[in-house]
Amino acid sequence: xxxxxxxxxxYPDLSGFDLPADKLAQIKAMQEAEKRSLMARKxxxxxxxxxxxxxxxxxxxxxxxxxxxxAAVAAGALPVIAxxxxxxxxxxxxxxxxxxxxxxxxxxxxxxYGSRSQFEDEVRWRFPTATKESxxxxxxxxxxxxxxxxxxxxxxxxxxxxxxxxxxxHTLTVHGxxxxxxxxxxxxxxxxxxxxxVHFIECSGNGLTEFLxxxxxxxxxxxGLTSTxxxxxxxxxxxxxxxxxxxxxxxxxxxxxxxxxxxRSVPIDKAWSxxxxxxxxxGEAIRPEQGYPLRLLLPGFEGNxxxxxxxxxxxxxxxxxxxxxxxxxxxxxxxxxxxxxxxxMEAKSVVTFPSxxxxxxxxxxxxxxxxxxxxxxxxxxxxVTTDGxxxxxxxxxxxxxxxxxxxxFRFPWMWDGNPALIASRCIDETxxxxxxxxxxxxxxxxxxxxxYGSIYHLNGIMAWAVAADGTVTNAAHQV
Numbered sequence: 369x370x371x372x373x374x375x376x377x378x379y380p381d382l383s384g385f386d387l388p389a390d391k392l393a394q395i396k397a398m399q400e401a402e403k404r405s406l407m408a409r410k411x412x413x414x415x416x417x418x419x420x421x422x423x424x425x426x427x428x429x430x431x432x433x434x435x436x437x438x439a440a441v442a443a444g445a446l447p448v449i450a451x452x453x454x455x456x457x458x459x460x461x462x463x464x465x466x467x468x469x470x471x472x473x474x475x476x477x478x479x480x481y482g483s484r485s486q487f488e489d490e491v492r493w494r495f496p497t498a499t500k501e502s503x504x505x506x507x508x509x510x511x512x513x514x515x516x517x518x519x520x521x522x523x524x525x526x527x528x529x530x531x532x533x534x535x536x537x538h539t540l541t542v543h544g545x546x547x548x549x550x551x552x553x554x555x556x557x558x559x560x561x562x563x564x565x566v567h568f569i570e571c572s573g574n575g576l577t578e579f580l581x582x583x584x585x586x587x588x589x590x591x592g593l594t595s596t597x598x599x600x601x602x603x604x605x606x607x608x609x610x611x612x613x614x615x616x617x618x619x620x621x622x623x624x625x626x627x628x629x630x631x632r633s634v635p636i637d638k639a640w641s642x643x644x645x646x647x648x649x650x651g652e653a654i655r656p657e658q659g660y661p662l663r664l665l666l667p668g669f670e671g672n673x674x675x676x677x678x679x680x681x682x683x684x685x686x687x688x689x690x691x692x693x694x695x696x697x698x699x700x701x702x703x704x705x706x707x708x709x710x711x712x713m714e715a716k717s718v719v720t721f722p723s724x725x726x727x728x729x730x731x732x733x734x735x736x737x738x739x740x741x742x743x744x745x746x747x748x749x750x751x752v753t754t755d756g757x758x759x760x761x762x763x764x765x766x767x768x769x770x771x772x773x774x775x776x777f778r779f780p781w782m783w784d785g786n787p788a789l790i791a792s793r794c795i796d797e798t799x800x801x802x803x804x805x806x807x808x809x810x811x812x813x814x815x816x817x818x819x820y821g822s823i824y825h826l827n828g829i830m831a832w833a834v835a836a837d838g839t840v841t842n843a844a845h846q847v
Contacts, residue, residue, distance in 0.1 A: 506592030600648030668743025
């Protein structure tokens with residue numbers, strides 16, 4: 369093991385692997401981003417009376433919290449805080465000694481749109497790409513409750529920054545192999561019958577750092593490119609019926625209105641089955657970073673296909689072979705060949721508590737919890753091991769259990785204080801069982817082969833090691 373630097377956590381040395389330079393740089397940058405986030409958390413803990421507790425980020429004093437946050441901002445890990453005395457999304461208020469002795473804040477004095485508590489400070493952290501226009505941020509899964517991700521914590525992936533679009537001027541053009549090409553305004557689309565569905569979106573690069581060996585420290589780092597929201601919009605099949613798709617049509621090109629003009633080819637069967645044109649997220653307008661005012665939603669497909677800021681759909685009899693489905697988003701296998709159009713996100717699960725960088729205060733009862741999901745439908749079963757896979761036990765699944773959505777699972781555990789190796793695996797309603805990382809690499813070689821470096825669709829079992837002193841570390845590849 370080698371240290372990134374003398375003040376940060378240790379990360380594995382990858383110099384012995386024959387990795388392409390850009391791939392190695394990408395992994396090292398992920399390490400650096402997580403390290404900065406952890407160091408900011410460490411600063412918070414310096415004065416926290418509850419620092420011996422289970423979580424890596426207990427609420428600290430205002431002074432220690434913002435000393436750490438300021439350092440993180442300077443390092444480029446966190447967004448600039450608009451109000452210097454409050455976490456992002458919150459407002460700082462004086463805390464009375466006894467809340468029953470003073471009047472509370474005035475009703476609606478926040479301007480009519482609420483804020484979160486000043487004592488909640490979970491944020492996404494950003495992958496430190498050379499430019500912030502092309503980058504991504506990670507959802508803090510360990511802090512999640514239930515299955516819905518708060519809109520402000522939904523992971524991001526951008527290729528040309530976040531465009532500012534006036535919905536009054538935005539249109540969607542549908543053309544190509546259809547009888548009646550049409551251009552729709554947002555007002556036009558909102559006149560159609562709408563639906564609301566709960567679905568996850570996951571970047572197919574989620575977990576890319578863990579192919580070779582245990583790497584990042586936290587579940588936010590290893591699995592934070594997935595989130596679940598309630599999405600509201602119009603079934604794409606409604607629009608296809610409107611324009612009259614011609615016989616022989618097999619693909620649709622979806623195009624975004626961002627600076628990258630992001631494009632992906634989508635099978636028309638998927639467009640007819642469950643694709644949606646969404647303009648709502650978690651009960652309000654979709655967030656700008658999630659595609660405001662209009663996004664394509666393809667339940668179960670890799671995140672890159674869910675084109676944001678959607679402005680054009682072109683119907684064709686063949687795929688368009690864009691950059692994102694040729695040189696990118698293909699899966700390399702052992703012989704150096706690549707599998708193309710591997711849209712589906714297979715069954716996957718991860719334990720979020722206890723997980724990396726947490727510390728259990730001592731032996732006793734704990735509830736192991738986490739999330740499971742599958743692009744093919746509902747999760748049927750989740751199993752948990754605490755002995756490294758020697759024995760597996762069924763976990764309880766918390767309702768609602770929805771198709772193509774995160775499913776919360778729970779497992780009661782009486783820890784005896786001895787070292788333990790915790791992991792989960794899931795089975796979806798098609799009978800597919802989540803594989804180990806070794807089983808995936810048996811098909812692809814080591815990370816697809818060092819020469820070509822596949823980085824997508826890692827859905828292998830993730831393990832966490834609990835030491836006798838309660839510290840929890842990444843133990844990928846050990847189950």
